[in-house]
Amino acid sequence: MALAVLLAALLGLVVIVKWFLFQPRNPSSPPCIGSWIPWVGAAFQFGKASLEFIEQARSKHGPVFTVFALGKRFTFVTEEEGAEAFFKSKDLNFEQAVQQAVENAVSVPAEAFYQNHSTLYSMMKGKMGPSNLHMFTGTLCRELHEHMGHLGTKGAGDLNDLVRHVMYPAVVNTLFGKGICPTSQSELKEFEEHFQKYDEDFEYASQMPECFLRNWSKSKKWLLKLFEKVVSDAERTNPSETTSKTLLQHLLDNLQGKHLAPSYGLLMLWASQANAVPIAFWTLVFILSYPSIYKKVMEDLTSVFGKAGKDKIEVSEEDLKNLPFIKWCTLEAIRLRSPGAITKKVINPIRIQVRVGVFVVVSFFVSSEGCFRRVLYDSSMILLEKRRLRGDLITVYNFLVRGSGEAGDLFSVITSDRTCGNGVKLRQGKLRLDIRKRFFTERVVAHWNRLPSEVVTAPGLSEFKKRLDCALSHMV
Template sequence: MDVYTFQSFSPPQHLLLATVAAVIGPLLLLFAWSCSKWLSQQRLPNPPPSKKGWIPWLGVGLQFGKAPLYYIKRVHEELGDIFTIYAVGKRMTFLLDYKDSSTYFKTPSASFKEAAIDFTTAAASIEPTSFSEHHTKIHDIFKGQLTMHHLDPLCQELSLSFYHEILLQVREREGQEVEMELMDFVRKTMFGPVVKQLFGQSNLQLSEEEIKSMLTNFIKYDADFKYAQLPAIFNREWGSTKEYLLNIMKKVVGRVPKQADCLKHAAEHIISAVDPANAPGYSLMVLWASQANAIPISFWTLSFILSHPNVYKKIKEELKEWPLFQKDETSFNAVKEEDLKAAPPTIKRAILEAIRLRSPGMIARKVTEPIKIKEYTVPAGHYLMMSPYHSHRNQTYFPDPETFNPERWLECDIDKNQFLPGFIAFGGGRYQCPGRWFALMELHLYISMILKLLDMTLIDEVPKPSPLHLTGSQQPEGSCFVKIKLK
């Protein structure tokens, strides 16, 4: 090809320069902006010590993302109780001293709404304006519907569903030992009853096979929940599970009664209180919140009990004094909340100890005005983080913190749901977990029924928690098989 022909097929030089400028210009501006933000942080009055990395915007994102739980621990040991991590455009200041929790939960300059608004948009397609308008109302509705005074009918309904699901899994081989993966067993026996209780079977209208499909999609949704804010091109499979669950929630929303006096289930009250376009998204968040902690904590509680023979033996003795169940399903009566109070107290202490050991890796607020904490100033724009997982390993409050020891809860009045100092699994302040009393009732009921109805023996060692899980209770890193036999 001669020079003339080449030139006839080549774009003019000024267009080439314009194209290069169009591509490189924004990148240079982004780099300059990142550098200016980084430099501005250096001029703040005594900011917390930090890990920034050497690449603007990315920061230490690669190191943090490989194993966040371990990375937080390593930086804590190096920099102390207050430190900032710069990662993928976010500045996360961690407070790992329980003494700072009062500031964290009560200061108006650390906003739950601002921290959650972008994430709920990505995780459940809730419009930011809707979340800003409704999030406090939703919190208060749930808090009102799930108080300790409202638990009795919920307890009775759940007990019947749990009983049915537990027998469904093991009754075909009555009198024989069955080997099952424990996490899989917990999911199959807990997911359906809790979903039906929260939303109402008349609203769900799902067959058992459809419930199984819903569970399969929820497992995938929960596993990558932490990546919700990644661009869709990197998260297509997760996006598909989100859309699947949202479609189910759209059908549920359409079936919820319009009359307030007909509403019986907690999620119905929320659906009726928010704008219809975003109601499926709020329903999906209710689904996630109800399952992402209760299922893994049930797994950990059972695995810890089974791996500690003295604890298991004590619970078996206590269960003899709790004669609520018989093999004949027709003679089973629903468990009332007052009956549950007579269930083995060691089980409830074991649940609280499992929650302590496997609490979320971090909870977040967003700083709207600079906050002075100890000798440091945390600037506006930072995410202010606490890590229940790491705070619960403070030896001042929890001696020998890595040991599963239900008896450390003996000093608490568990009937009144008192917690030990240093325990922050349910958050605090204005937006403390509104479903905490329901969750504790649900867990106590489920574990008590499992251990009353079944003999269980561990086959595998208890797995380690996954270091990747930050936004809910830790998932097990590997499988854990057990032998199960109906009594």
């Protein structure tokens, strides 16, 4: 009897394994890339070199294919039909795509996540929107001066460490309030060890159970315990005047379920550091890597703030408007970062016939030429795409009007009578970055050369903007 039960159990196990490994595929479903390892699937191949993996899969399987990894199915769409469905379909949901990641990362249950997501997203978007960023400028400048003063006037070290040691306390004190989070040298060491471990493995830990990442789990629990005190201090000092509140205090005011405050506080801390530190680092790397770019940046700073001295510089919103070249360097640094992808979850079958529960992924870096342009210009994303192009063209206009002597590094002007269209065409210069296929000069030259003559010869910036807006309304 016992032997019969054992044989039946073994037979059942074989059937289950065979079903998982060799289950028949629906002929109308996209081809699926996995491996012989249950649950893990293609995670190792995908994680090693994501872009190469996706490009090879696209070449082999076509524009729509599925990758099975870590127990989930991710269907990639790389052509116009799939991208159009991704952006327009109401049967795809972003919240459901990120909910499990948030639960794994900071222990927020699904019900609480859905209850708070819309409210907190709207609050954050409003407080950190372009029209309100000037409210953070003064505090951030003072914090940067204070912590850069600790560096001294000479010495050498790792640039990434330098940026992190300056940016972390400056950003934290600005968003959370002075002294709310640990920023003193005596408190920082243990905190840095835990936060760096938490940050380094965040992408993996947000996609898999904690039991596979014990050290990460230990750091997460330590940080959540720390944030119980952080939240308590923020609530104790929470003012009644809205204008005096920190971003953390606004979050606490809008949060439903106060016991989750440490979790959302930790998530906010990670989000602020995950963006601020790498972008500051890459902006400095980009500027310091090219002497001509560095020279131009220093000239612009001198023209706005005067020669460098011992006096502390106060940066205003108006000052930043007079530094478009530095803004361009920052935007280019953002594009230097590791390319990402947008993920949504299928909640009802969509036109490309991806089954319910699958995650649909679209990446600007692996899709065919023109795919996104056609789709974006037919959707609400048109405003974002046009705003970026408009900013690029305004930067070129300012650059040409100011007549920088370093223009040859970026592009040169062709003023021959034989040119068709406008008479102030650009030719791309030698400045290139191999790690990006769409560097600024490559992206903007073609658009500039298609502008009508009356736009590029506008007598001033305000007139150029008016004529550019008119021209962009007809450009594809």
